[in-house]
Amino acid sequence: MRTARAFLASWASGDLAAAGRLTDSPAKAEQTLRNFTAGLEIAKPRLTAGAARAEGDAGARVAFAARLPVADLGVWSYGSELGVARTDAGWRVRWELPLVHPQLNEKQRFKLVEEESGELAALDREGRAISAAEHPSLVSVLGLGRGKPRGEVRVVDRITGETRATAVRFGVAAGGGPVRTTIDARVQRAAERALARHLEGRNAGLVAVRIDSGEVVAVANGPAAGFNRAFQGTYAPGSTWKVVTSAALLSKGAVSPSSRVDCPKFLTVGKQFHNVETSEIPGATFRQDFIHSCNTAFVALRGRLADDEMTAFAKEHFGIGAEWRTGVGSVDAEVPVPGGETEKAAALFGQGRLRTNPLAMASVTATAVSGTFHQPLLVRGTEQPRVETRRLSPGVVAQLRSLMRDTVTDGSAKVLAGVPGEVGAKTGTAEVTEDGNNNGWLVAYDDEIAVACVVEGAQSGSGSAGPVIRDLLLDLAG
Numbered sequence: 001m002r003t004a005r006a007f008l009a010s011w012a013s014g015d016l017a018a019a020g021r022l023t024d025s026p027a028k029a030e031q032t033l034r035n036f037t038a039g040l041e042i043a044k045p046r047l048t049a050g051a052a053r054a055e056g057d058a059g060a061r062v063a064f065a066a067r068l069p070v071a072d073l074g075v076w077s078y079g080s081e082l083g084v085a086r087t088d089a090g091w092r093v094r095w096e097l098p099l100v101h102p103q104l105n106e107k108q109r110f111k112l113v114e115e116e117s118g119e120l121a122a123l124d125r126e127g128r129a130i131s132a133a134e135h136p137s138l139v140s141v142l143g144l145g146r147g148k149p150r151g152e153v154r155v156v157d158r159i160t161g162e163t164r165a166t167a168v169r170f171g172v173a174a175g176g177g178p179v180r181t182t183i184d185a186r187v188q189r190a191a192e193r194a195l196a197r198h199l200e201g202r203n204a205g206l207v208a209v210r211i212d213s214g215e216v217v218a219v220a221n222g223p224a225a226g227f228n229r230a231f232q233g234t235y236a237p238g239s240t241w242k243v244v245t246s247a248a249l250l251s252k253g254a255v256s257p258s259s260r261v262d263c264p265k266f267l268t269v270g271k272q273f274h275n276v277e278t279s280e281i282p283g284a285t286f287r288q289d290f291i292h293s294c295n296t297a298f299v300a301l302r303g304r305l306a307d308d309e310m311t312a313f314a315k316e317h318f319g320i321g322a323e324w325r326t327g328v329g330s331v332d333a334e335v336p337v338p339g340g341e342t343e344k345a346a347a348l349f350g351q352g353r354l355r356t357n358p359l360a361m362a363s364v365t366a367t368a369v370s371g372t373f374h375q376p377l378l379v380r381g382t383e384q385p386r387v388e389t390r391r392l393s394p395g396v397v398a399q400l401r402s403l404m405r406d407t408v409t410d411g412s413a414k415v416l417a418g419v420p421g422e423v424g425a426k427t428g429t430a431e432v433t434e435d436g437n438n439n440g441w442l443v444a445y446d447d448e449i450a451v452a453c454v455v456e457g458a459q460s461g462s463g464s465a466g467p468v469i470r471d472l473l474l475d476l477a478g
Helices: 002-013 016-021 026-037 137-142 185-198 238-251 286-291 295-300 309-318 341-347 358-370 394-409 461-477
Strands: 046-054 059-070 074-087 090-094 108-119 147-157 163-170 204-210 216-222 266-268 272-274 424-431 438-445 449-458
Touching: 002 016, 002 046, 002 059, 002 074, 002 090, 016 026, 046 341, 074 163, 137 185, 137 216, 185 204, 185 216, 185 449, 185 461, 204 358, 204 461, 216 358, 216 449, 238 286, 238 295, 238 309, 238 358, 238 394, 238 424, 238 438, 238 461, 266 295, 272 295, 286 295, 286 394, 309 358, 358 394, 358 438, 358 449, 394 424, 394 438, 424 461, 438 461, 449 461
Parallel strands: none
Antiparallel strands: 046 059, 059 074, 074 090, 108 147, 147 163, 204 216, 204 449, 266 272, 424 438, 438 449
């Protein structure tokens, strides 16, 4: 891990010669890193090492998250991984093109294409003008009230220059007249007020979608004028992902809410896993494991799912793994097939190499409580690719709703207990580094919307994201 972190730090600081020296191919690595940023107008990349997994007796794979500011367009976020191995000269990063970006190889490279837009106006779902002063988060999300550059980073053939794919899009698609959005001005106001009230200078993102259609009714960020974390962030979802894991286990009859699944303080699978504050619930039922967010119980259930089952299930029922088009730049969630038992164990409770954001987790929540995936949409008229999914069974949906409701009444999301109506939720606390602060998550639903919020530098999901969503839902209920 030390070598991996040093390599990423040198790359991020711009000392590409030093980064190259930490690989098993110094000259080639340095040249490739220089060529990678040439023409892309990338400055001060942020590269964050994640979890490591053993690979044989003398090697390891280290996942990392990359956030690359591209000109004035926005931030290009993606996940990748690198390998480290012991050599005669000590530990070195194994040089391979895909570590820079998964789509980089000998036959293709990246190209930045920019286009300037005119001053942008937008309408809400009712056709009323949206005010930049009243909805400050939409200034950065949509480019509301000012001209905003548009562009994209394309994957092109190294020889012919032919476009093969689009790695990331920035800005709103071109078109005449005001942008017609799915935003509900009332929900948007409540979301922005709730975030501003509780952030205390921390970074955060929030998305609310209609359960019956997937339409985005609110998107807010903290700071409002900063990076669009809500759509473009790449975060481990923490225990909010247990909604998907539970759906997979319940769907195949591998467990029921009344099944006995012990919740010990610790469980070792390659590494030692533990619960928040090393809590335990002897003789717990699966319902207790879910509502109190027991990590070790979910780790213990890893043998009831095949290695690639979560990846396939997430795509088949939740649309994760397909391309989403909302009308503005967004980063798709990733559920990679785990590389071993340790990584598989971590992924079941939302750690490892899983990458999501509030957009993805709001959609996950809407799908879980309705049974049907609806591709999220923010800008009306956006051409969306067809995403083939299957409904969750009515029985599984009923069980998930019951588990999430019990999490509010008797579990880790009691912060929402005072919200009127049948509100359900799931909390999450995602580790970012072994010795750093966590990211706090909470997902919730009421009769009409599903909402997800992440707060960086938090102690817990209930303590950080919880008050934000509580105030949002109370505002809407008032």
